[in-house]
Every structure is written in C-alpha cells, then in structure tokens.
Amino acid sequence: MNVSPSLTCTPHRAKKITATLAVAIALTFLTTAVIAVPIVNLGTAHGFAILAGSQITDAGGASTIVTGDVGLYPAPSAAIGLNSGQVLAGSIYQAETSGALLNGAQNDLTAAFVDAAARPVTIDFGVVDNQLGGKTLFPGVYSFGHAATANLIGTLTLDGNGDLNPVWIFQATSDLITAAGAPGAAGSNVVLINGATACDVFWRVSSSATLGTYSDFVGNIMADQSISLQAYATLNGSALARIAAVTLDHNTITIGDCSMDSGDGSHSVPESNSTLLLIGPSLAALLVFGRRSLAHI
Numbered sequence: 001m002n003v004s005p006s007l008t009c010t011p012h013r014a015k016k017i018t019a020t021l022a023v024a025i026a027l028t029f030l031t032t033a034v035i036a037v038p039i040v041n042l043g044t045a046h047g048f049a050i051l052a053g054s055q056i057t058d059a060g061g062a063s064t065i066v067t068g069d070v071g072l073y074p075a076p077s078a079a080i081g082l083n084s085g086q087v088l089a090g091s092i093y094q095a096e097t098s099g100a101l102l103n104g105a106q107n108d109l110t111a112a113f114v115d116a117a118a119r120p121v122t123i124d125f126g127v128v129d130n131q132l133g134g135k136t137l138f139p140g141v142y143s144f145g146h147a148a149t150a151n152l153i154g155t156l157t158l159d160g161n162g163d164l165n166p167v168w169i170f171q172a173t174s175d176l177i178t179a180a181g182a183p184g185a186a187g188s189n190v191v192l193i194n195g196a197t198a199c200d201v202f203w204r205v206s207s208s209a210t211l212g213t214y215s216d217f218v219g220n221i222m223a224d225q226s227i228s229l230q231a232y233a234t235l236n237g238s239a240l241a242r243i244a245a246v247t248l249d250h251n252t253i254t255i256g257d258c259s260m261d262s263g264d265g266s267h268s269v270p271e272s273n274s275t276l277l278l279i280g281p282s283l284a285a286l287l288v289f290g291r292r293s294l295a296h297i
Contacts, residue, residue, distance in 0.1 A: 046108075056248075057247045059250070069087075116204035121141050136159050137168065143173060160193065169204065170202065177209075187213075198255075226241055227245075
C-alpha cells in the first residue's frame with residue numbers, strides 16, 4: 001500500500017515558516033511605502049490659484065495672488081476683477097483668448113470633484129456645529145454636513161504623522177463655512193505639521209464655500225458653486241469653482257510648492273539614493289534574516 005508523505009510540520013519548522021512569512025510581510029510593507037500614493041488629480045487645473053465659472057470679483061481691488069494662475073470659464077463676457085499687478089507669479093486667462101485651455105481645466109476640475117466625492121470615508125462627522133475645530137487629523141478622508149454656525153471654529157491641525165505621502169480629502173456634503181475673526185485673531189485656521197503640505201489637502205464642497213473674515217485656510221477648495229473669501233481671509237492653496245463665482249475682498253492667495261507632485265494624481269517617488277538611505281539598513285537586515293530562516297526550513 002502506498003503511503004503519501006506527511007505534510008505536518010514540526011514546531012521548529014512552523015516557527016521558521018512563521019518567521020519567513022513575517023519577513024515577506026515586512027518586505028512588502030517597505031516596498032509599498034516608497035511607491036506612488038494616489039492623490040486627487042487636478043490635472044490642468046493644478047496651477048490655478050483661482051478658477052471660476054461665472055465671474056471673479058475683488059472688492060476694493062486690493063487682493064494679491066502671490067503664486068498661481070487665474071482663469072474664468074465659460075462666461076465670455078464677464079470681467080475678471082483682478083489685474084496683472086495683483087497676480088504676482090502667474091497669468092490671467094479669459095475665455096475669449098484661452099477657451100481651450102480653460103475648458104480643459106474646468107473638465108479636469110470636474111473629474112477631480114467626482115473623484116474626491118467617491119473616496120471611501122475614514123470618519124463621518126455628521127451634521128453638527130464645528131465638526132473640525134480643535135481636532136488633530138491624520139491623513140484620511142473626512143466627511144461632514146451643514147453646520148449651524150460654521151464647520152471650522154478655532155484651529156484644525158493636520159498631522160502628517162511621518163507618512164511619506166500624506167493626503168487629506170474633506171467631503172462637505174453641503175456647504176463649507178469657516179468662522180470669522182478679527183485683526184491678529186483668526187476665528188478659524190488650519191495648521192500643518194509633521195510633513196503635511198497644502199498641496200495634499202482637498203476640500204470637495206457640494207454647494208458653496210465661505211472663508212470668514214481674517215480666517216487662515218489651507219488646501220485646494222473644489223466647490224460645485226461659488227467660493228467667497230471674506231475680508232482679509234488668507235488661503236494657502238486654491239479656490240476652484242465649477243459653476244459660479246469666486247469673490248475676493250483684500251485677500252492673499254498662495255499656491256504651495258507642489259514640486260513633489262507629479263501632476264498625474266500621485267506623488268513622485270523619492271530619488272533612489274534617498275530612498276535607499278531611508279530603508280537600506282532595515283531592508284538589508286530583513287533580507288539576511290529571511291535567507292537564514294529559509295535555509296533552516
């Protein structure tokens with residue numbers, strides 16, 4: 001009678017197999033830690049500090065766009081209430097002369113808007129007042145509804161937590177409102193720490209966004225309707241409105257340095273030398289341990 005070989009493992013062999021599996025999991029983690037991480041791909045809307053659908057106004061004519069372009073589409077007859085002297089490191093694009101470029105940017109904005117809305121939610125803050133004020137949030141997708149007073153009162157801290165490519169997506173199922181303040185005392189602000197950058201913060205707003213007076217806000221606002229920056233509010237990021245207006249009043253807008261973004265919806269992987277310096281010692285140790293474990297199975 002033929003007897004099949006036994007497939008049982010001794011406790012010693014089981015331990016070795018377990019160790020080898022641990023090595024494989026660790027190596028997989030180290031590999032995925034340095035490959036590209038998806039972000040919301042703004043496409044050709046990426047370089048715009050302001051992109052509006054119906055009009056752009058500036059009460060007092062004193063706002064400053066420090067970096068980034070300004071564009072209005074598809075309203076061909078609407079005036080843009082900014083002049084070249086207010087757009088310090090960018091260009092102003094109008095439908096009459098740059099229709100194809102602006103149409104592409106608006107289409108890419110719509111695609112980004114839809115993409116951000118479809119991301120699985122990490123935490124849903126629901127429909128209450130001040131969902132975000134006083135919180136420290138790690139990278140993830142956060143949803144919130146209409147607030148009686150404001151969605152953000154006080155300080156929201158975004159903590160990169162050592163992530164190589166930290167990304168935050170906020171899904172406002174209604175409007176986005178930040179609390180107003182006074183000179184020298186912002187009623188609402190966003191703080192970035194531990195590797196967080198404005199380039200990787202996205203606010204998908206189902207209706208309209210309003211930044212209160214003297215507020216200090218961060219991220220790329222993608223609103224279905226309008227975006228209003230009230231007096232002396234500052235924005236480190238972009239104001240991108242699909243259908244309606246972007247209105248300003250003595251504001252300052254700056255697009256962050258997004259040179260690490262590849263522009264195709266993912267971060268660039270660090271250069272090979274810096275990557276090896278980061279994971280080299282641990283990877284080498286794991287490889288040696290794995291080789292020894294396999295040799296004794």
